Amino acid sequence: MSDDAHRPESAVPTPRSPVRSLLRLWPYVRPVRARLAGAAGVAVLASGTGLLIPLVLKWLVDGPVAARDAGGIWLGGGLLLLLGLAEAGLFGLRRWLVARPLASVEAAMRAALYRHLQRLPVAFHDRWPTGQLLSRGTTDLQLLRMFLAFPLTFLFVNGVTILAGCAILLTQRWTLGLVLLAPIVPLVVLCSVFEAKYSVAARRSQDQVGDLTTLVEESVLGIRIIKGFGRHRAQAHAYTALTHELRATELHKARLLAAIWGVITILPETAIGAALILGTVQVADGDLSAGTLVAFLSTALALRWPVESIGFLLAISNESATAADRYFEVMDVPPADAADASALAAAAADGAPAPDGLALTGVEFRYPDAPAGAPPTLRGVDLHVRPGETMALVGATGSGKTTLTALVPRLYDVTGGRITLDGRDIMTLPRDELRSLVAVAFEEPTLFSATAAENVLMGGEEADGDGVRRALRIAQAHEFVAALPQAEHTQVGEQGLSLSGGQRQRLALARAVVGSPRFLVLDDPLSALDVHTEARVEAALREVLATTTALIVAHRPSTVLLADRVALLSGGRVTAVGTHQQLLRESAEYAHLMSGTGPADSAPAGAAGPADPARTAEETER
Numbered sequence: 001m002s003d004d005a006h007r008p009e010s011a012v013p014t015p016r017s018p019v020r021s022l023l024r025l026w027p028y029v030r031p032v033r034a035r036l037a038g039a040a041g042v043a044v045l046a047s048g049t050g051l052l053i054p055l056v057l058k059w060l061v062d063g064p065v066a067a068r069d070a071g072g073i074w075l076g077g078g079l080l081l082l083l084g085l086a087e088a089g090l091f092g093l094r095r096w097l098v099a100r101p102l103a104s105v106e107a108a109m110r111a112a113l114y115r116h117l118q119r120l121p122v123a124f125h126d127r128w129p130t131g132q133l134l135s136r137g138t139t140d141l142q143l144l145r146m147f148l149a150f151p152l153t154f155l156f157v158n159g160v161t162i163l164a165g166c167a168i169l170l171t172q173r174w175t176l177g178l179v180l181l182a183p184i185v186p187l188v189v190l191c192s193v194f195e196a197k198y199s200v201a202a203r204r205s206q207d208q209v210g211d212l213t214t215l216v217e218e219s220v221l222g223i224r225i226i227k228g229f230g231r232h233r234a235q236a237h238a239y240t241a242l243t244h245e246l247r248a249t250e251l252h253k254a255r256l257l258a259a260i261w262g263v264i265t266i267l268p269e270t271a272i273g274a275a276l277i278l279g280t281v282q283v284a285d286g287d288l289s290a291g292t293l294v295a296f297l298s299t300a301l302a303l304r305w306p307v308e309s310i311g312f313l314l315a316i317s318n319e320s321a322t323a324a325d326r327y328f329e330v331m332d333v334p335p336a337d338a339a340d341a342s343a344l345a346a347a348a349a350d351g352a353p354a355p356d357g358l359a360l361t362g363v364e365f366r367y368p369d370a371p372a373g374a375p376p377t378l379r380g381v382d383l384h385v386r387p388g389e390t391m392a393l394v395g396a397t398g399s400g401k402t403t404l405t406a407l408v409p410r411l412y413d414v415t416g417g418r419i420t421l422d423g424r425d426i427m428t429l430p431r432d433e434l435r436s437l438v439a440v441a442f443e444e445p446t447l448f449s450a451t452a453a454e455n456v457l458m459g460g461e462e463a464d465g466d467g468v469r470r471a472l473r474i475a476q477a478h479e480f481v482a483a484l485p486q487a488e489h490t491q492v493g494e495q496g497l498s499l500s501g502g503q504r505q506r507l508a509l510a511r512a513v514v515g516s517p518r519f520l521v522l523d524d525p526l527s528a529l530d531v532h533t534e535a536r537v538e539a540a541l542r543e544v545l546a547t548t549t550a551l552i553v554a555h556r557p558s559t560v561l562l563a564d565r566v567a568l569l570s571g572g573r574v575t576a577v578g579t580h581q582q583l584l585r586e587s588a589e590y591a592h593l594m595s596g597t598g599p600a601d602s603a604p605a606g607a608a609g610p611a612d613p614a615r616t617a618e619e620t621e622r
């Protein structure tokens with residue numbers, strides 16, 4: 001499977017500079033910059049303390065040791081112990097200084113991502129697999145915290161330490177110093193080659209983790225289908241294939257890391273070996289004091305870790321740059337309400353709303369990911385639902401009914417024409433106002449991990465207990481909710497009690513009606529109910545419909561009968577509007593859809609009507 005198979009186009013890696021990617025973290029790091037700088041200062045101090053040790057050694061060897069001064073040796077030993085303790089204590093202090101602020105940076109970034117995801121248009125969520133978003137909010141952010149905790153500080157601290165160490169080495173004995181510094185040029189070249197290769201592998205691995213998360217998520221959500229169709233083996237194969245791909249990428253990363261680690265270890269070690277031989281010859285010739293050689297070599301050894309760690313620090317920095325890219329790929333997508341500002345400015349000119357109901361004028365809609373050249377899903381849709389009227393929307397499967405209902409609450413924005421609520425273009429309404437005017441219930445009801453009452457209250461937070469009970473009664477959900485272990489306070493949703501499809505639909509319907517919305521949009525909200533329950537819900541629903549302007553997608557004649565008029569959607573247009581009776585008489589397609597004979601979506605418009613539409617009408621009205 002290709003690496004990019006599951007990823008939206010925008011997520012395909014593009015070449016970029018890791019430094020530039022990491023610089024984008026600044027707004028989040030800014031609030032804790034003082035702490036981070038303080039911690040870096042403490043780390044420099046700790047490293048500097050470490051570099052003092054060779055100098056004390058030099059004094060110890062050339063002074064008290066050469067003079068066999070026991071008191072001086074004890075003093076030197078004590079000093080070395082103190083320096084060692086101070087170094088360890090300072091590194092501990094650094095760790096303590098950064099732990100809390102970095103946890104808060106990670107939390108702030110995660111909260112920003114979550115807030116942003118909530119504001120992104122539905123079209124974005126259609127395009128992006130959940131696993132990719134999950135991995136950005138979890139593993140990528142952990143990586144970024146790790147980068148801020150270690151590489152960010154230590155690339156700086158180790159750089160300063162290496163520079164200070166080099167200065168000490170050169171002042172001790174510049175010829176030996178040059179021998180030690182000789183590997184720097186090949187090291188820099190090899191590190192940059194490594195960085196380029198590693199960043200490609202890091203990106204691939206992080207994206208593969210996202211794909212794997214998507215697969216696991218789908219397997220868990222679709223466990224019934226997987227078991228029902230005996231697909232567990234195929235699913236396991238897909239999982240194994242992805243884990244193998246990830247394993248191969250991780251091994252590739254490990255090989256790159258091993259290579260650079262090897263180079264970073266071998267070159268300086270060779271240089272230290274060469275300096276040791278040269279230094280020993282110089283001591284033997286009397287050109288160099290033994291103390292200077294000891295100090296020289298211990299400084300070189302003290303620089304081993306700062307040099308060797310560079311490969312590992314570069315690797316984490318690279319992965320973090322990739323994590324930052326992945327994070328900002330999502331954060332850079334403009335939220336749904338970004339485009340509203342100019343429209344809102346125009347809204348002021350609209351004046352006071354006149355009760356005009358819901359009107360669609362020349363509405364065209366094309367899904368953002370529709371193939372180029374495909375006709376729009378909706379085109380030239382004109383429809384007027386008068387104030388207080390209930391309009392049923394009928395059409396063959398795939399004709400665009402759900403799409404049309406999604407346009408009213410602006411889950412998607414029209415790509416042509418306009419939709420008005422009481423004369424006000426929905427594009428000019430603030431989202432909050434639009435949401436309070438329009439309530440929706442979809443065929444596929446989603447409940448959240450909360451109590452039954454809280455789920456209902458999501459449709460109108462200002463409703464009180466009586467409001468919730470009234471909504472439950474309208475949706476005919478009051479009886480089954482009362483029978484739940486803690487009645488309306490029972491936890492439902494994924495982390496709570498599992499409800500049947502019909503029960504979930506009724507709770508979703510209660511959620512739609514609880515806020516007594518001016519406009520109600522229902523997408524076949526009663527499809528999962530048995531005929532008796534459906535009849536009871538419909539009887540209660542009439543009470544709500546009498547006071548709202550409603551658009552209801554209907555597949556069954558019984559639902560159509562809730563409506564004052566019916567609109568027939570065919571081929572992306574409204575081809576007929578009238579009462580149920582009128583349409584039965586005048587539209588063969590409508591009569592066919594209502595008769596329930598044969599597959600509706602295979603019937604061309606205007607063909608294959610029922611044998612006797614009038615009789616069908618009679619039956620449906622009974």
Ligand SMILES: Nc1ncnc2c1ncn2[C@@H]1O[C@H](COP(=O)(O)OP(=O)(O)OP(=O)(O)O)[C@@H](O)[C@H]1O
Pocket residue numbers: 126367369370377395396397398399400401402403404
């Ligand atoms: N997110 C999407 N991206 C691209 N195309 C989509 C998307 N959702 C639906 N479509 C396409 O839009 C067309 C209309 O779909 P829609 O769900 O609106 O039909 P419908 O009339 O509600 O069907 P049904 O009665 O089966 O629910 C279909 O061809 C479908 O493939």
